Amino acid sequence: IAGITQAPTSQILAAGRRMTLRCTQDMRHNAMYWYRQDLGLGLRLIHYSNTAGTTGKGEVPDGYSVSRANTDDFPLTLASAVPSQTSVYFCASSWARPQGAGGNYGYTFGSGTRLTVV
Amino acid sequence: QKEVEQNSGPLSVPEGAIASLNCTYSDRGSQSFFWYRQYSGKSPELIMFIYSNGDKEDGRFTAQLNKASQYVSLLIRDSQPSDSATYLCAVKMNSGGSNYKLTFGKGTLLTVNP
Numbered sequence: 172i173a174g175i176t177q178a179p180t181s182q183i184l185a186a187g188r189r190m191t192l193r194c195t196q197d198m199r200h201n202a203m204y205w206y207r208q209d210l211g212l213g214l215r216l217i218h219y220s221n222t223a224g225t226t227g228k229g230e231v232p233d234g235y236s237v238s239r240a241n242t243d244d245f246p247l248t249l250a251s252a253v254p255s256q257t258s259v260y261f262c263a264s265s266w267a268r269p270q271g272a273g274g275n276y277g278y279t280f281g282s283g284t285r286l287t288v289v
Numbered sequence: 290q291k292e293v294e295q296n297s298g299p300l301s302v303p304e305g306a307i308a309s310l311n312c313t314y315s316d317r318g319s320q321s322f323f324w325y326r327q328y329s330g331k332s333p334e335l336i337m338f339i340y341s342n343g344d345k346e347d348g349r350f351t352a353q354l355n356k357a358s359q360y361v362s363l364l365i366r367d368s369q370p371s372d373s374a375t376y377l378c379a380v381k382m383n384s385g386g387s388n389y390k391l392t393f394g395k396g397t398l399l400t401v402n403p
């Protein structure tokens with residue numbers, strides 16, 4: 172693994188089904204994030220985790236849940252998928268606290284999961 | 290609400306020209322600023338970051354920051370068709386306590402015409 176790995180790459184899912192999107196990073200970043208990206212709406216934060224064992228809600232958390240049992244993994248679960256959850260989902264990681272005032276705090280993104288709910 | 294604003298474009302420039310991408314942000318306390326490039330169907334890729342007022346150059350890319358005006362820009366010199374992508378501006382903002390998160394703009398679509 173180099174960086175962040177997301178799985179699956181794409182998925183077609185029947186409405187009402189449960190689905191878990193997987194995300195694993197090997198950079199030992201303490202913070203991880205899930206975004207969805209929709210045309211015209213940009214990247215919207217779903218959930219985040221500043222450190223293993225803690226999670227927080229972003230701007231569009233409804234219908235999604237996350238867990239952070241360890242540093243490397245941050246799965247995103249759709250309990251009962253709906254068509255409005257059709258989107259491209261990106262996982263990202265970073266340091267939660269800046270490494271110095273000018274530290275490079277940029278996020279590293281996974282390659283994304285294209286999810287279609289029908 | 291803390292916001293980052295970008296012109297959605299599309300911005301169209303001829304090959305070899307300078308492309309200028311602009312971004313404004315609402316949080317005056319923001320410290321670090323990032324530019325991501327996203328090709329169609331791909332994930333965002335970090336290309337520049339800046340935290341001091343003025344210019345920062347890296348190859349054909351120059352990031353410019355003016356904290357007083359709450360304005361950050363990205364210049365791409367000698368634009369190439371391979372620069373055609375969506376460019377996302379991101380700003381590091383405090384999210385509570387000593388934790389920070391990036392707030393992203395919606396992106397500007399750049400097209401470089403051969």
